[in-house]
Amino acid sequence: VTGPIAFCCPRCHTTLAATPTGHACASCTTAYDALAGVPVLVPDADLAAIDLRETGGHLPTYDCAGMGIPSVDAALARGDRILELGAGLDSHRAENVVRTDAFVYGTDHLDLVADAHALPFAAGSFDFVFSLAVFEHLHSPWLAAKEIARVLRPGGSCYTLAAFQQPLHGYPDHYFNATESGLRRLFEDDFEVQEAGPSRFCPHRQSLEPGLRMREMARELRDDATAPWRTRWRARRLDRALMTAGQQFLQLADDMTRRPVGYESWRRIAPAVEVVAVRRDAR
């Protein structure tokens, strides 16, 4: 670490100056506010819309150092200059880790508000960039991949985990689930992709969602007194079978993440995919 990482204007990439109420760009004259002491480095930000301290506090608190994700752990161990996108309520506080999110969920867990499509940092500011369950919430994930490439130094790396088989979720919206190939393609222009595949770092329970929806339907039919007795009998049998199958699945899921037994099936139903990629030298 060579001192704090400078903020720059997401519009024109000029280094920002601190003002009594936030930051300002001397070049394009854009002013940036703060929200409860957290700099909001998004042009024309609607502070009320990004303030989720009262209404959006359903995220779990976590520590990015406690996830067991190898590339994240390695970057922390090296003392890399690290950028986290969608940090939410990440409690990991360190000088070399810059935690950003599009929303303020709690002021103790966030260093600044930023938009992943237009990051407020100069080119080459970081050695490592990571995001967990963020890319499905980006309206233009290819722009975010370009921005990650820009703020990384050549040879720096990134880790991205994104939803694959997950139902609609999250605030403010959910745009694109990614296949392994789709996530890989987002990074191929500017990165050497080192690893891509289904992720172990997302709750396996997510893969049970289709079964849970079938159980809902079965229970509605089971409890429908107007349905024919045969329909209700079938629905009760289906409900029980799905419950048993779900319990068995969760016990098997860990084994399925290991090659080779079950791995090809797991790839098709994994709740999330991930990619590790290294920033290529500019040509």
Ligand SMILES: [Zn+2]
């Ligand atoms: Zn500017």
